[in-house]
Amino acid sequence: MTRHFNFCAGPAAMPTAVLDRARSEMKDYRGYGLSVMEMSHRSSEFIAIAEQAEQDLRELLAIPDNYRVLFTQGGATLQFSAVPYNLLGQGGTANFLDTGIWSRKAIDEARHLFGAAYVAASSEADSHRVLPRQEDIVLSEDAAYLHYTANETIGGLEFDYIPRAVHPDGREVPLVCDMSSSMLSGPLDVSRFGIIYAGAQKNIGPAGLVVVIVRDDLLHQACAGMPSLLGYQALAKGGSMVNTPATYSWYLAGLVFQWLKHDVGGLEAMDAINTRKAEMLYSAIDNSALYSNPIAPQNRSRMNVPFVLADERLDSLFLQEAEAAGLLNLKGHRSVGGMRASIYNAVSEQAVDALISFMADFEQRRG
Template identity: 55%
Template sequence: MSRCYNFSPGPAALPESVLEQARDEMLDWRGSGMSVMEMSHRGKDFTAISEKAEADFRQLMQIPDNYKVLFMQGGATAQTAMVPMNLLRSGQSADYIDTGIWAQKAIKEANKLGANIRIAATSESDNFMKVPSFDTWECDSDAAYLHYVSNETIAGVGFNWIPETGGVPLVCDMSSDIMSRPIDVSKFGVIYGGAQKNIGPAGITLAVVRDDLIGHADQAIPSVMDYAVAAKSGSMYNTPPTYSWYLAGLVFEWALAKGGLAAIDALNQKKAAKLYDYIDNSSFYSNVVSPESRSLMNVTFLLADDSLESEFIKQAVDNQLVNLNGHRLLGGMRASIYNAMPEAGVDALIAFMKEFERAKV
């Protein structure tokens, strides 16, 4: 069997070595006589798996001791409701930065809860093709938190810096660029993200929450959405998605073996630079995102003649380059080059793009 290069924005490619290890352990996890997906989540075998996964994730992200790591469900979508439920107290407001589709989903969810939400900055006037300049932000120093999305997968727009909040807790949906580079976790109050980009398969969600932000939720909050309940129960108030947790743990081991996030960042920078450089020097392809706001994870591009898009996709698939079509809302093309995408995959894509351009110009 020959594996393709999978440029899907999510669920995304996983490291082959992780898939091979999961295959080898499918029927019998390390002499237990059973698959991980058959284990009791409270048994000693899965306890060992879950504890090691958390320890490895903490090491990768350099998470301080005064933060809880919560393995939860519902994806980032559930977190967009859980954040205001857990952090907003009566009479408080929260600031949100509007950078596109995913930021707007978070804003919409908070509004549905009746939360007092302020849009502190937006890049709407730039068609959401850049991060709003910090000097345009109008933040409230008394806000309960400031929320932003670090990487908008649809347009390929990303923050390449961490906002300074002056003491207001910073909340970040980091679903699509978590673990792609080192960050200073201490600058954040909450980091959350669905797993299906850089962490593992869909089904589990990571939330990193500073201790002082836990335990202030309204008593009406459902127990499964209360950070305090999750923290007290070790993320096992109800049965967690055990197999997704196990696979995430294997990805953490893989990332550590690669040299940690500094080494992964260096490779990600190299991959993205290669692809953007080719696009920028082509008269056939173009990228319309402001260069300072370009995502390192999701490289979007247009063809000079959009009538060629379906042919481009078909020929790409024939060359084992799959899931390059852009989001239905924007069209065009999108190459998601998360951690598990090898440099050879980017090289293969560029070679195909060159040949396609040569044949059409």
């Protein structure tokens, strides 16, 4: 069987070593005579899997002791509801940085649920091609927290700094980050955040799991009458097992954490690999007469690289020939068109080299 190079934005490529290990344990997990997906989530065997996964994630990210790690469900999109429900119980308004489609969805959900959401800064005037700077961020007087999307998967732009959620009077509110497509791509100072959440299907594991990292003091600010399954306090108290969790996705995420620790060598090593991949691909685009990327260089995403062809009539042919060459899922999001290469952790440097070679050959023949 031949493994092709997968540039899908999500569900995304998984590390081959993780897939091989999962295959070896598929029918019989460590001599227990059954698959992980058949285990009770209350069994000692699965509890050990869950605890090891959390321990490995804590080590990778150096998560401080005053943060809870939750493994929950519903995709990152459900956190667009869960975050305001958990943080607006004492009043105030959710504040946002509007930087693209995913941040806009979070804004719309807060307005739908609570009737208001305040945009503290926006990149809309720049067509979401350059991100707001710290000095552009102005919170509302009643700001309860500031939410931003670290990496806009569709638009392909990424914050090059961690914003500070500070009023002009010096008062600071919790910083909340949707880190779905950049979490684990490199080291991170978790202590800068009140809440971090990430859908698994980029760098963590398969779809069906969400990781939420929440500071202890924020577990007690939930709205009365909110859906109980969305409550961080209940999830923390119940070990993320208020209901039956996504057990197999949780197990696979744990294997990814071990791969990052032992095979890759940790997040600093992963950071260096991701930087090399992105620099190679952007250099190929910038030195081409056929391909271009519209994002301001300081905000170019390392995880999602969109590009357009100078002649869009070549788009279909490019995709057809790329797939024939074993380069899969390069079509851009339907809302923006063009191409997009998602080069998450599990996408190797060999895969990026193959894409660059194909792009150069295609340009020579068709450009």
